[in-house]
Amino acid sequence: KQEVTQIPAALSVPEGENLVLNCSFTDSAIYNLQWFRQDPGKGLTSLLLIQSSQREQTSGRLNASLDKSSGRSTLYIAASQPGDSATYLCAGWMDSSYKLIFGSGTRLLVRP
């Protein structure tokens, strides 16, 4: 059974720091990997999707990479801002079935 683990569970950093969020999965049969952001009491906002043929994706200050061989993905946030404070979730798409398996999330606090 596929399991997705996110480390750390919580992170507090001062504004301006570069940071890395980690996501690992037990089964390398990940098809795509998607990173989401969730603000308290809100829905999920898609940040980046790494397709099966890709190794990384970039959007603004965000960069996500995927290494299927090691079963890991990382989300890099450059020059963090207080507005980046949220919970970040990674989710693996299993094979081509479109079933998303979610990690438990990393709760990020960026202090002014």
Place this chain on the structure above:
Amino acid sequence: DAGVIQSPRHEVTEMGQEVTLRCKPISGHDYLFWYRQTMMRGLELLIYFNNNVPIDDSGMPEDRFSAKMPNASFSTLKIQPSEPRDSAVYFCASSCFECPPYEQYFGPGTRLTVT
């Protein structure tokens, strides 16, 4: 596009009552997903549809849960009878396999409280 629309946003009901959650996917998307989020179990996929047909309902917890998609623009998730342990946030999401950027887009969720 208005995005994925869910209603109601909040629902409070008593144990034993029937609850119906509604979802309107993004126009043109042919996949629709229902998820449940709780503190204990995180986000779980309940069921998903492709072209209005249920493909995988293995995540539906019990027979008390049922989902339908009568057309491409509407889906319901029904719980009958509801129990306190069903209290959670229920999300609907949609996607298009053939359409970039291929991502799943989530609605704002319905927060269900069963007393």
